[in-house]
Amino acid sequence: MEMKNKFYFLIGFFIIALSLNVQAQVTISGNRIFAFGETSDLDDIPNAIVELYQKEEIEMKVTDRFPARPNYEVRVSFGNIFGENLKLGGSFNYFSTGSKITYADYSGEINEILVFERKSFEIFLGQPIYSSGNRISVIGTISAGVNFSTVKLNSSLTLYDQSAEENTTFESQSWFSEPALEVQVRLFYGLFIAGTGSVNLNISSQLKNDSGNGLFNSNGKEIQMNTSGPRFKIGLGYTF
Amino acid sequence: MKLNFRPIFMLFFSFSLSSCEPYEPQGENFVEVAKPELNVGLQLNNKNPGVTFSIYGQNNFTISRNLGNKRERELTVFVDEKLVGDFTFKDSFSIDGSKLSDGTHTIKIKLITSTSSGSLADKLKTEYITYSPTWNLMVDKQLTGFSNPLTYTIEDGFLVINWQKYSGIGFEYYNLKYIDVYRNEISNRITDINTTSFKILTIPLNPSTVVVELAAKGKKVSSPVLNVAIPTQINLLSPERINEQEYKFTWSRPILYGPISQYSVVDQYGRSYGNTSDSSLTCIPSRIGQGVEYKIIATPFSSNSVKLNLGTRIFNNFSVAWPDEKNNRFLHYNSTLSTMFSISGVDVATKISVPQINKPVVSQDLTYFAGLSGKSINGKYWKQIDIYRTSDFIKIQSINLDDFYPTIYGYVESVMMNGDHLVFNVYEDDKNPNNNDKPLKFLGFFSISKGKKVKDLFYIENIKLITADAKRAITSSGAVYDISGISSVAISDVPVNGGYLPYNIIPNPLDNSFIGIYYDGKVTLFDLAPSVIVKSEFDFKFPNTINFFGLSQNLDVAGIEIDTRILLYNTLSNTIISTYSYDGSCYLYGDYLITSLGYQVKWR
Numbered sequence: 072m073e074m075k076n077k078f079y080f081l082i083g084f085f086i087i088a089l090s091l092n093v094q095a096q097v098t099i100s101g102n103r104i105f106a107f108g109e110t111s112d113l114d115d116i117p118n119a120i121v122e123l124y125q126k127e128e129i130e131m132k133v134t135d136r137f138p139a140r141p142n143y144e145v146r147v148s149f150g151n152i153f154g155e156n157l158k159l160g161g162s163f164n165y166f167s168t169g170s171k172i173t174y175a176d177y178s179g180e181i182n183e184i185l186v187f188e189r190k191s192f193e194i195f196l197g198q199p200i201y202s203s204g205n206r207i208s209v210i211g212t213i214s215a216g217v218n219f220s221t222v223k224l225n226s227s228l229t230l231y232d233q234s235a236e237e238n239t240t241f242e243s244q245s246w247f248s249e250p251a252l253e254v255q256v257r258l259f260y261g262l263f264i265a266g267t268g269s270v271n272l273n274i275s276s277q278l279k280n281d282s283g284n285g286l287f288n289s290n291g292k293e294i295q296m297n298t299s300g301p302r303f304k305i306g307l308g309y310t311f
Numbered sequence: 312m313k314l315n316f317r318p319i320f321m322l323f324f325s326f327s328l329s330s331c332e333p334y335e336p337q338g339e340n341f342v343e344v345a346k347p348e349l350n351v352g353l354q355l356n357n358k359n360p361g362v363t364f365s366i367y368g369q370n371n372f373t374i375s376r377n378l379g380n381k382r383e384r385e386l387t388v389f390v391d392e393k394l395v396g397d398f399t400f401k402d403s404f405s406i407d408g409s410k411l412s413d414g415t416h417t418i419k420i421k422l423i424t425s426t427s428s429g430s431l432a433d434k435l436k437t438e439y440i441t442y443s444p445t446w447n448l449m450v451d452k453q454l455t456g457f458s459n460p461l462t463y464t465i466e467d468g469f470l471v472i473n474w475q476k477y478s479g480i481g482f483e484y485y486n487l488k489y490i491d492v493y494r495n496e497i498s499n500r501i502t503d504i505n506t507t508s509f510k511i512l513t514i515p516l517n518p519s520t521v522v523v524e525l526a527a528k529g530k531k532v533s534s535p536v537l538n539v540a541i542p543t544q545i546n547l548l549s550p551e552r553i554n555e556q557e558y559k560f561t562w563s564r565p566i567l568y569g570p571i572s573q574y575s576v577v578d579q580y581g582r583s584y585g586n587t588s589d590s591s592l593t594c595i596p597s598r599i600g601q602g603v604e605y606k607i608i609a610t611p612f613s614s615n616s617v618k619l620n621l622g623t624r625i626f627n628n629f630s631v632a633w634p635d636e637k638n639n640r641f642l643h644y645n646s647t648l649s650t651m652f653s654i655s656g657v658d659v660a661t662k663i664s665v666p667q668i669n670k671p672v673v674s675q676d677l678t679y680f681a682g683l684s685g686k687s688i689n690g691k692y693w694k695q696i697d698i699y700r701t702s703d704f705i706k707i708q709s710i711n712l713d714d715f716y717p718t719i720y721g722y723v724e725s726v727m728m729n730g731d732h733l734v735f736n737v738y739e740d741d742k743n744p745n746n747n748d749k750p751l752k753f754l755g756f757f758s759i760s761k762g763k764k765v766k767d768l769f770y771i772e773n774i775k776l777i778t779a780d781a782k783r784a785i786t787s788s789g790a791v792y793d794i795s796g797i798s799s800v801a802i803s804d805v806p807v808n809g810g811y812l813p814y815n816i817i818p819n820p821l822d823n824s825f826i827g828i829y830y831d832g833k834v835t836l837f838d839l840a841p842s843v844i845v846k847s848e849f850d851f852k853f854p855n856t857i858n859f860f861g862l863s864q865n866l867d868v869a870g871i872e873i874d875t876r877i878l879l880y881n882t883l884s885n886t887i888i889s890t891y892s893y894d895g896s897c898y899l900y901g902d903y904l905i906t907s908l909g910y911q912v913k914w915r
Binding site for chain 1: 333334335336337338339341342343344346428429430432433434435437438665771
């Protein structure tokens, strides 16, 4: 069993085991994440591809360059497990963007399509550090998780009535930790809105294909995936 | 509070999974690129597709391509659709005609090139153009004879040779040869294979033997020899007494190479007995039977209207003279074209020898002729120009290069007479001790005018010196020296650094023009009187005419001699329509460029 599948299995087992503990106070929430520099490492790839084709005098154009897209997170936490206030939880975060480098004329076309996907899993511990009655609470959390990043490169060439296609996948796994401060404002019943500020501390790793060959930019520098940086989240949750 | 969380988790995970759609990058980059055009030029032996080649045995073909910016990818040759071989990037191939059956075959060249359109497929070297022109290949290994006899007619004083069209296949041209009693051989190449007659414009001596030779690559077929006793004399046929006083003279029409305006009958004292355009005259001669000699004089219509082949013949009351360049001598026949007769009818024809001069020329008014003599120190070149009076062949003047350029190691070539001007080229002698290892250089050409101060002598009042930088000097006239004394021209005024001077100049006896032919193939038209003026300069072309001529450009090491061919071009298609042998001398006569072999090229 691959490491990624092992991790999925452990996370699933963990959540199901906790959910069966009916004594636990369960909170679920969803966040929109605003991260900075998430895909800056990938920007070198379209440039490297353009330069590669320029050597063949083909003027490729980057028509889509890893646009910033909505980044959502689902969180589940369980209170009253180890103590009255301590929360234990996990989250799942999926992000995808991409880039297209293309050229076409009457005789055919070339497309180099890059699709980036990142799946992040984390486990966190939370401790309320401030509470204003039952309405506002400030929770400090510390988390640890892993990013599974994938860059799929689809290269296609069409000349008149003939075409060819090639797919290459580059992957990387990297561990991260993210201390955060979350402010929850309870609205009514268990419903609350939350704002979170955090700093993602990521140990970067190189994108590699199945053969272990890594991605390099045109200057020969390794292309690393690194999500380190400040983050802000805003979301909605419910405490049962 | 007890809750069953499973549906809630199911809901969350469903939501999570539904948002896990990979992103699909967007955008188009369609570039407008012009589609490729077929503009490839391909020739075999400089012949465009569709041309017929005749071969018998081994035949070499030269491929020439004009691909523009396209790249050659493949070139294969087929004979009758069978692959001969791959000649990609090669310029020649051979076909053995002996292995082909008699008849017509095809040569197909399949040329595949890149399109160079700049499209994606072109850049990836997968877009190309296929061009498959064909040529015809005629094979006739059986020698077909030329069995039909030649005939001749005389039209307007010209000898016309007639034959029937050759029935065999696979020949490119007729070669008409005629040989005079002195074994001088003159050839005319007739490239129009549908031609069945040829008007001889050069001077056939009496008698001439005419041979039509069919020439083609690999074999020659000659016609039976035609012996022609050319009637170059006026033969008195019938001095017939009509009555007591009147006599009727009837004579045959001589070949005079042009129309005759009139005949006149005169006696030895110059008394005329009448003129006629017919071949007979009835008159009352005096002293018939008294021993008085009479002659019939045929006068050419007009020297300007006669299309002479050499431009150097003299029509001077039955005297004719012309240069025999092959043997470097000057031939003169006196009374050749007339019949001196008395009543008893005795023909007289006298051959007179004249001084041995080289490259003789005749002045426009027929008064003088000149030639080269006097070898240089090394015995290799001519240093002197001798000028003779045609009426009595007395040398009236000699001009030696050493007389006025004693320190120049030069020699004279291509002396020309043009009206009152004597024009000649001067080259640097390769034995110049200061210039041992250098190739021959052209020093300039000189025009000497017949001055007014000394009657009948060529007085050198102007030396028109065109420097080696001729293009600039001629147009700016900066190199025209007007001197009163020859010695005032300093040696330093004569540049010797070679360049663009015409290697040959050709005067036109009719209109004071002449052309200069340069090493680099340029032809320039000059007007010689009153001074050297460039009228126009052409790059192998004479505008406003259908055809133009040029000289092939193959130069030898010294850069002076050119390949011995004159190429006649069609200005519309820019293709060569005729190729003429060129023996180094040619002449302008009115609108015609005429070689010493007799070819005429209408050049304006």
